[in-house]
Structure formats: structure tokens, C-alpha cells
Amino acid sequence: MLIVATGNQTTVGGFYQMMSGWNIVSPNKCFVTYPTTSGFTLNLYKDIAKLDTGDLILRDKDYAVVPVTGVSKSKTDGVFQISAALSLEKSPYYLQNKSGFWKICTEMFFGQFSDLMEGVTIDLSANALGQLSQEPALNLMYDGSAKQIRFESTSVVKTVSMYSLAGTLMGNWKIDQLNGGVSIVGVTSGVYVLKFALNKGSVVKKIMLTN
Numbered sequence: 001m002l003i004v005a006t007g008n009q010t011t012v013g014g015f016y017q018m019m020s021g022w023n024i025v026s027p028n029k030c031f032v033t034y035p036t037t038s039g040f041t042l043n044l045y046k047d048i049a050k051l052d053t054g055d056l057i058l059r060d061k062d063y064a065v066v067p068v069t070g071v072s073k074s075k076t077d078g079v080f081q082i083s084a085a086l087s088l089e090k091s092p093y094y095l096q097n098k099s100g101f102w103k104i105c106t107e108m109f110f111g112q113f114s115d116l117m118e119g120v121t122i123d124l125s126a127n128a129l130g131q132l133s134q135e136p137a138l139n140l141m142y143d144g145s146a147k148q149i150r151f152e153s154t155s156v157v158k159t160v161s162m163y164s165l166a167g168t169l170m171g172n173w174k175i176d177q178l179n180g181g182v183s184i185v186g187v188t189s190g191v192y193v194l195k196f197a198l199n200k201g202s203v204v205k206k207i208m209l210t211n
Contacts, residue, residue, distance in 0.1 A: 027105040027116050029167060032095075033204050035124050039070070039083040042095070042120070043204060044104070045165045045193070047077035055097050056082070060090035076206045077191060091124035107167060138196060138203045142210075148181040149194065149207060156199035163193040184209060 006015040029045040053068045060066055070083035086093060096119040097104045105116040138153040151157065160182050162170040170192065173182045189210050196203045 025100065026102040028102050029105050029107055029116070030120050031106070031204065032120055032122050033202075035086070035122050037086050037088075037124070039081065039086070040122050041074075042080045042082050042104075043193075043206070044078035044080070045167070046102075048102075051080050051097075055099065057096045057098060058082075058084055059094045061092055062090070064090075066090075066093065077208075078206060086122070086124060088124050091122070093122040093124075095120050095122060138198075138205070140194070140205055140207055142207060143181070144210065146181075147185045148183055150179070150181040151196070152179040153196065153198065153203075154178075155201070157196050158199060159197045161195045161197075162187075163195070165191055165193065 002017070004015055004017045007013050026046075028048075031043050033041045033043060051071050051073065053071050056068045056071070058066045058068050066084055066086070068082060068084050070081075072081045072083075073079070074081065082095075095104065103118050104120055105118055106120045107116055138151060138155075138157075141150045143150055151160075156178055157175040157180070160171075160173045160175055162172070162182070162184075164170055170187060171182065171184075175182075187209060191206055191208050194205045194207060196205070
């Protein structure tokens, strides 16, 4: 790809030329939840029909390749359970995909600016080993008539944050209870990401809203 920017040749002369030899691919922002010694959950902002073990490259902190032993698609769009033998000693891990058309990306923030970086990091050392396999149960229900998202959790929900698939924060609510609901009045139809900060850990869910 070659980009040439020119002045209007009246007040600004000359030109600037930039050439890129990288493939032009579509970025797919993602995040990882529930990292354990047997794998993790990959959450893609844009759903894809299929993802296989051969599509992924997983490396440990020493950049050694770690075999991905299994990939299973959740009923929730864009959510995949990745199986691999991981350890705290080799953490953090780094996941990429091999597609020539789209790439797993992480949004990095630098003050008021942000940029997309290829791949996503899986850090097991952020949690104690005994907590890695613990996953609080949390159920969601969309109440279209009341314009609410209702939830029930086995761990106290401290806050709920709602994001669009583009990563825009749509709302943030303080809850401090096991069950309840958040208002979605004025929110348009589409798929959204909900992050629940719990008394024990956190849970990220996707939900589709329809008018």
C-alpha cells in the first residue's frame, strides 16, 4: 500500500510519501477471561464462524511455542474456549492468529491516545494459583418490555460496565448486591459487552439487545 499526501501547492508545497509492505487485514479487538492452567476464554468483539487449533499461535514468556490442544465455540457470539497446558512459571503468554484476512488485536491506551496491537496477552501470574480455576456463576436475562438487563450471581456484583463492540463505554452502574438490573433506555439494538466486577473476581458477558 502506497500513501501520498500533497500540499495544495499554493500555501503548502511538496508531498509526503509512505509505503507499507504489510498485508491489509481487518482488526478484531479481543480480551481474555478466566485464565487457568488448562486454558482460557477468548472474547472477540466481532464474531467469526470457526476457529481451529491450527489457526492460533500461542507462545510463553520465552517466546517458545505452546501447543493449543483444543478450541470450542460458545453459544455466545465471538466467545471461544481455548485449551492449552499453561503454567505460572511460563506466564505471561501471548496469542496470535495466522489469518491473512483478520488479526486478533488488543487496544492499548497511551494517555488520551490509543492504538491497536496485534495479539493478546494471557497473564496467569495476576491471580493466585488456587483462584485460577474459580469462575463465579452469573446469569443474564434481557427484559425488553422493561428496558432492563437483569442478572443473578453467586458472588456480590460490585459494578456493571457496558460497552459497545467498538469499545465505547455505554454506562457504568454501582450495584453491591447478588441480583438486580440495569436500565438500557435509549440504547439501540445490537450486541454489547457487559463487564461485572464481583466481590470475587470478574465476569464478562455478551448480550444482544432488540427493540
